[in-house]
Amino acid sequence: MSAIRVRDLTKSFAGVDAVSGMGFDVDRGELFGFLGPNGAGKTTTIKILTGQLRPDSGAVEVDGTDPSVDPIETRRRVGIVPEGGVPPSFFTPREYFTYVSRLRGLESEIVERRIDEWAERLGLQDRLETIHTDLSRGQQQKVMIAQAFLHEPDVVFIDEPLANLDPLVQEQVKRQLADYVDDDNTAFLSTHNIDVAEDLCTRVGIVADGKIVAERDLDTADEPLLDVFLSTVDEAQPRDVPIVDR
């Protein structure tokens, strides 16, 4: 059963196509990598899938909801970690988690337990009462990751999941994501980092020029992802990239 379905999606800004004819499916229990170069349309697509942007045309279904019709219901169900997103400056992590939990209608006793669980998972226990402006960028990223999982959503969207995290926490996040999809949940990761996609995902969709140009099941594929990426992306979106002698 599809957790995410996208058909003929288009979105343009001031006449420039950011997404043009995007289409793909992501099943339950998949850790799907949305891989593409900068400017390929990844973030715009995520924003449409999470009800942050209205598409120009096309059909989208996320966890049984249509984000273009009822964006709030979509956002109620899913978890979102935006690229470069930072938590509100003058909150502490504990206050922000409480605030997000209240917005999501979680019970008080569940809130406290989940905050403690996530603080432990991401090593934030001794930072729960520190004002966000005084946290490092990596710690702020941890807060943003934790807030997306507090309500135990069936689907999460993460834009550049491992950005700013130290190797130890990267491993923790990877393990967390693997456990998460093992429970028949769906993770949609957007990245331009091939190693991250290869390391984390069960399947990837390669995006170029606003659409999916190739899909690969990483459990069965034998061709290196880098080769697939370079050949498909360069074909779909020729770029003026200097040739490097290696």
Next chain:
Amino acid sequence: MTNASEAPADGATECTEPGVGTGHTETPPIRTQLAVTARALAREEWRVHTTLFGGYRFLTMPILITLFAGGTAWLLTETGTAPDAVLIGIHVCALAFGLYAGTAGFAGSAMLEDVFGTHQFLLGVADTLPLSRRLFLGLFLVKDALFYGCFFVLPMAVGAVGVSGFSGATPISLVGQWLSLWLVFVGGMAVTVGAISARTNGVPTWAIAAVALLAAVGAWASGWLDGGTVLVTAHSPVSMAILALSTVLVGALALAAYKPTHVPPSRTAPERFEGIRRLLPTDDPLVAKALLELGRSSGGFAKPFVSVGLLFGLVAGSLGIVESITGVAPAPGIFFGGILGVSAFTTYNWLTQFDDVSDYLVLPVSVVDVFRAKQLAFLFVGLPTAGLPYLLAVVWFDATPLDAIAGGAVLVGYSGYYYGLTVALAGFSPNEFLFDGGRFAAFGGGVAIALVPTLLAAFVLTPPSVLSTVLLVCASALLAGVGFVLSTRAATYWADRSMAGTA
């Protein structure tokens, strides 16, 4: 990386430019570094205004300032205010603007981040460049002083020059006015930078505020203020030299004391979000969030009170002058109710300093809900913020009961109207008024439509009758309704823009 087609055939590294490719570069002389940085900063300033504020639309701002300063100066002198008093007033405005502009030294602070959204500025990456942060900040402030000197202070001078009438000496008078206003403006900047420098040396904010208060009271009590007013009205070479020297001295001391490596200690805080939420009559977490951010940021809940306090002090202080000019004491209730209503703008501004619409798009809330929450937060903060000074004015200036009722209605109704007007024109970014001539003019016009007739009424209805009180209450209710419609429609408008990706 080397393009293969351009690489030397034998693969050898050919480096004719000194330093390139060796890992070591010759540091250019400081003069070159400063010149390059100054050019980059100037270019950036220009791009900020042309990119963020709608092409060349920001160029309408100097014209508006000229018209506003000229119109006000003309009105005041025509109604009998001494020209020197008008000039002093304009200098006070320049000083206040300089104090505000000096906050650029806080670059990277939450406030400036919010004004400019997610944009990164050259000053923000100064630490990555081989130039001292102190020098960089100095250059940045010089650039600001020159830019605002041309785009904001010069129009003030042009507007003010009419005070003494036009003659053959006008061009010289204009240059004198400009220089004097500019020096006062730069002095204000230098004082703010001085306060920032004190902070970077670990001086607590309360101590800085206490020193500022003591200095202000001391200057007033010792007669130094009178000396200051002589300085800005004399326009003699000596007065200019004293002004220039004091400005340079304060600026140089501030920069010398500035500690670029200062890192504030890590701050922790007890859980407050739930506490605030429980105190409110609404269960909406968005309202509690807005109030927590206001209370937790620098200055806490005192910020909106200080903004209104300044407005109140200015109006209360000038009431005697107005009375001596017109020969009539205005009805204090209506007069203060009308003026304090404008504080809706500053209060809403404080409530939107710490977030952006996009912050909420990852949460299950609509943009309309966010605006509704801001409206409620505005109610909780705005009522005491404007209400307390209003009550003080009513008691202090002996308003009649009917005047107090009429003024109270005006205060509430007009606040609602100004709030709606601000939300409709600026959405979540009321600070952009400072740079957008079109919206500033629309806002000014919207305020004047309500305020000017009300202030005139305050001079005619002394004291107001039952009938005039009823009429004022009705007018206030009508304006509050207009404000409500404006803010409700604005919420839908900004939500729609956000979803379309054009906000």
